[in-house]
Amino acid sequence: xxxLAVDDDSVILELLEVFLSSIGYDDVEYVTSGAEALKKIxxxxxxxxxxxxxxxxxxxxxxELIPQVRSIDDYLFTPIxxxxxxxxxxxxxxxxxxxxxxYVSKPFELYELETRLHxxxxxxxxxxxxxxxxxxxxxxxxxxxxxxxxLKRPREFESVGQSGxxxxxxxxxxxxxxxxxxxxDLRVLMIEVDGFNNRLCSLSEEKRAKYPAVMAKQLSRAFSxxxxxxxxxxxxxxxxLSFAFxxxxxxxxxxxxxxxxxxxxxxIFGPQDGATACRTAFARASDVPCGSDPLxxxxxxxxxxxxx
Numbered sequence: 001x002x003x004l005a006v007d008d009d010s011v012i013l014e015l016l017e018v019f020l021s022s023i024g025y026d027d028v029e030y031v032t033s034g035a036e037a038l039k040k041i042x043x044x045x046x047x048x049x050x051x052x053x054x055x056x057x058x059x060x061x062x063x064e065l066i067p068q069v070r071s072i073d074d075y076l077f078t079p080i081x082x083x084x085x086x087x088x089x090x091x092x093x094x095x096x097x098x099x100x101x102x103y104v105s106k107p108f109e110l111y112e113l114e115t116r117l118h119x120x121x122x123x124x125x126x127x128x129x130x131x132x133x134x135x136x137x138x139x140x141x142x143x144x145x146x147x148x149x150x151l152k153r154p155r156e157f158e159s160v161g162q163s164g165x166x167x168x169x170x171x172x173x174x175x176x177x178x179x180x181x182x183x184x185d186l187r188v189l190m191i192e193v194d195g196f197n198n199r200l201c202s203l204s205e206e207k208r209a210k211y212p213a214v215m216a217k218q219l220s221r222a223f224s225x226x227x228x229x230x231x232x233x234x235x236x237x238x239x240x241l242s243f244a245f246x247x248x249x250x251x252x253x254x255x256x257x258x259x260x261x262x263x264x265x266x267x268i269f270g271p272q273d274g275a276t277a278c279r280t281a282f283a284r285a286s287d288v289p290c291g292s293d294p295l296x297x298x299x300x301x302x303x304x305x306x307x308x
């Protein structure tokens with residue numbers, strides 16, 4: 001795997017060079033600024049497979065760099081792992097909304113970084129196998145739809161905020177990092193479009209791919225006041241995470257979801273009788289037993305959705 005490490009701290013880069021070489025990563029470039037990283041990315045013949053990126057750098061921050069990297073076709077799905085001491089949940093959220101794939105806090109444990117790199121290699125393998133050739137991917141992966149979601153990420157830094165749209169694997173990493181770093185106030189909202197597959201039957205192949213991305217984007221806009229991060233799980237299911245969701249105000253949350261559905265209908269189906277109906281279910285981080293896998297919050301929300 002070909003790596004690019006970006007950090008203005010030369011001591012961190014020296015540590016990374018020794019460590020990465022010791023675990024078999026020898027094809028690595030090291031740079032000390034965002035501008036230098038962008039130049040390397042634009043001028044290299046062989047794209048980098050993974051980027052290790054500091055957030056707080058002079059001149060151009062890591063979060064400012066990410067949208068520029070994501071605007072390059074070869075880097076639409078490239079794993080970008082943030083290496084930073086910035087543990088505030090707002091920084092974490094902005095990094096993922098900008099297009100980060102994972103997040104490792106400094107001072108980091110080297111075994112933890114190795115684990116994330118191995119996960120990045122697995123993701124890279126899937127990307128090369130399916131995203132580059134969506135016609136060969138299993139239908140349930142909905143690769144064209146997820147590519148549309150990737151294309152809707154911010155293309156410039158000015159569009160990056162603490163709420164937005166991200167891919168599902170980045171969403172799970174975001175949930176894990178925020179839960180680990182800032183506590184148990186996190187809430188997840190699960191949303192399911194009723195009769196999703198039947199809704200898609202009347203659409204062209206192009207619109208079938210666009211529909212989930214448009215719906216997810218409308219959901220992120222509807223939830224913008226709660227700084228929610230939204231993703232598409234597949235098969236008509238969406239998720240949003242936030243610290244500001246009011247799980248006691250189900251009526252208002254349902255109204256926001258239906259508003260997003262109406263706007264999506266207008267964009268995809270045009271004027272028509274009958275609106276898309278959606279079902280929702282909440283789960284809180286505190287619903288998950290202490291010490292258990294933080295991702296269980298997703299299963300709790302999904303089970304509540306199933307039970308109605």
